Amino acid sequence: MPEATAHAQGHHPALAHQFESLEQQREASTLGMWVFLGTEILFFGGAFAAYSIYRTWYPEAFAAGSRSLDITLGAVNTAILITSSLTMALAVHAAQTGRRKALLALLVATMALGAAFLGIKAVEYAQKFAEHHVPGTSFHFEEAALEAHAQIFFSLYFVLTGLHALHMIIGLGIMTWMLWWSWNGTITPEYASPIEISGLYWHFVDIVWIFLFPLLYLIGRHGP
Amino acid sequence: MSQHIVPPRVYYTVFAMLMLGTAITVGVSFLDLGAFNAIAALTIAVFKAALVVLFFMHVKYSTRLTWVVVTGSVFWLAILLSLTFSDYLTRSWRTYG
Numbered sequence: 001m002p003e004a005t006a007h008a009q010g011h012h013p014a015l016a017h018q019f020e021s022l023e024q025q026r027e028a029s030t031l032g033m034w035v036f037l038g039t040e041i042l043f044f045g046g047a048f049a050a051y052s053i054y055r056t057w058y059p060e061a062f063a064a065g066s067r068s069l070d071i072t073l074g075a076v077n078t079a080i081l082i083t084s085s086l087t088m089a090l091a092v093h094a095a096q097t098g099r100r101k102a103l104l105a106l107l108v109a110t111m112a113l114g115a116a117f118l119g120i121k122a123v124e125y126a127q128k129f130a131e132h133h134v135p136g137t138s139f140h141f142e143e144a145a146l147e148a149h150a151q152i153f154f155s156l157y158f159v160l161t162g163l164h165a166l167h168m169i170i171g172l173g174i175m176t177w178m179l180w181w182s183w184n185g186t187i188t189p190e191y192a193s194p195i196e197i198s199g200l201y202w203h204f205v206d207i208v209w210i211f212l213f214p215l216l217y218l219i220g221r222h223g224p
Numbered sequence: 225m226s227q228h229i230v231p232p233r234v235y236y237t238v239f240a241m242l243m244l245g246t247a248i249t250v251g252v253s254f255l256d257l258g259a260f261n262a263i264a265a266l267t268i269a270v271f272k273a274a275l276v277v278l279f280f281m282h283v284k285y286s287t288r289l290t291w292v293v294v295t296g297s298v299f300w301l302a303i304l305l306s307l308t309f310s311d312y313l314t315r316s317w318r319t320y321g
Contacts, residue, residue, distance in 0.1 A: 031287075034294060038300070048305075049305055052309070053313065075246065089238075093230065096229045097229065192227075196282070206280075207277070211273070214266065218265050219253070221254060222255075
């Protein structure tokens, strides 16, 4: 019946042929995004498992490595990402209620916060190079006895934060795309799901950082 | 069933709780709680993640099918972690025994 109605009134331009209604299309895209995020959860889960095992094996070196990280920059970046999740959530609301100017402004704000996060991350990476805390032939750690195992800590630090940063960069690409679709009128209150599922991705990347921040920067402030 | 539009008030409340959680987790990390430092940090992180999933990601308002996929993903993560840890973290036991 909804199909017959849709055909009688003509298709919504955003409705793909395989779906009966925009509602069904929206639920399918949400479900598809969550299936993808399920694979992402397991992808990062493997990396977190590796971190947890090595941290259990070498607690002294991991605590010392953790203490060498800049807790202020880590906390500021956490606040920046949480704020970007707020602007993203508000962008979804603006898309659903058809407030185009607010949508554009909130997407730009989300991208600016994402870029600020990556900028601070770049400052931290530069510090690691200056301190010779980048794993490799020139690696040096202040506590000589812990050097070999500290190098494992920093390897995991760069893998985890590097994969996270890569996801942030991809997120900025998706946001650029969504900015274009919001600008050219593709996004309407009836067809807000591209903004919604891009938001799901953005929030997922935020959640990864919510776990990375305490695991890398905080646990070990009072290590053995 | 039409889409659920979450009012911005909910987003602002969740944002405030996430910021509060961040402040608490940083504060707690400077206290010496022994093994409880890790437990406290991870508990707060799980709480923050749950807030993001339920409200920012709209799972609270989503269909049963979405719920199944989300809880299924977390369940598979639990399998990954528990089976991996049950091997690696028990390997040293015999040397103490």
